[in-house]
Amino acid sequence: MEKERVILVVPKKMDGVRLDRFLSEELEFSRSYLQKLIKNESVLSNGNFVTESKVPVRVHDEITVIVPEPEKIEVLPEKMDLDILYEDEDLLVVNKPKGLVVHPAAGHTSHTLVNGLLYHCKGQLSGINGFMRPGIVHRIDKDTTGALVVCKTDLAHRSLAEQLSVHSITRKYDAIVWHNFSEDSGTIDKPIGRHPSERKKMAVLPPEKGRRAVTHYRVLNRLNSRFNHVECELETGRTHQIRVHMAYINHPLLGDAVYGPKSPGPVPGLQGQTLHARILGFQHPRTNQYIEVIAPLPQYFVETLIRLRK
DSSP states (O other): OEEEEEEEEOOGGGTTOBHHHHHHHHSSSOHHHHHHHHHTTOEEETTEEOOOTTOBOOTTOEEEEEEEOOOOOOOOOOOOOOOEEEEOSSEEEEEEOTTOOSSOBTTBOSSSHHHHHHHHTTTOOOOTTOTTSTTBSSOOOTTOEEEEEEESSHHHHHHHHHHHHTTOSEEEEEEEEESOOSSSEEEEEOOEEEOSSOTTOEEEOOTTTSBOOEEEEEEEEEOSSSEEEEEEEESSOOTTHHHHHHHHTTOOBTTOTTTSOSSOTTSTTOOSOOEEEEEEEEEOTTTOOEEEEEOOOOHHHHHHHHHHHO
16 A cells, blocks of 8 residues: 655765665665665656666656555553653653664564563553654664653654754763873764665765764763763754764764674773763753753773773
8 A cells, every 4th residue: 555655856976876775865765675666666767767776877867766655563561661861741761771672673572671661551542643653852872871851742752853953952972082192182073874885884975975963072081091981962952962972083882883893902801882872952842941860881892991901
């Protein structure tokens, strides 16, 4: 059953790129899914069906994607031991542990934070982002820990989404990064977009191919000759922003095998990057009062700091 038609016009910066790459940049679908749509005659270029993914698009081409009705996936409440840092009738802030996926996806509909939230909130979550992401207005990576705001009402969701769009939410992260700094603080203002060849990664790109991304950082502790404990404050919120920006300036996060060294370094057994969302601040959607929540450093992070200082 046909659900909707998405119509896109090719901008100048995408002139000549493959059709499937263009669509993956513009739509929140995997490249493999888009290739399947193309093969099944669900994509048109200037009114004509296209069945080859590698066909180049040209500036001003009108690309139409026929998006089929998605399969209904049941997402069930699950009892979880959630660490709630703040809660009221409109929203809550949860301290997400390492290894927990935020929301379900096809083939992974259980043991996510959303499953636990559905149980805790008795299903009372905002519905703006659909049944797969109820209450979720922003997210953090599976292996990133820390403060995450969740919306119970649509009022809260719209307000927090607007604050995110104008970059007025305070988001400060603690990270452990490779190599010493010659300065105590700095700002990285470099566009980020999908990696041109490795589609699961993001990368710093030229302005015409990426979206503006700004990260402010300052050194909290120089742990030893190889590692620093830093605070990173997000002005924007692109996918993997801190990980990509710190790697770009040759200070990749300890434990990040995607953007940093494949070796775990001096701390074997780390599960992903050492990154923790410690401070989250925002205007309350109902009272307009500024709320700031602090998520204490997780035990693994504290132990890693102690080990590196030695």
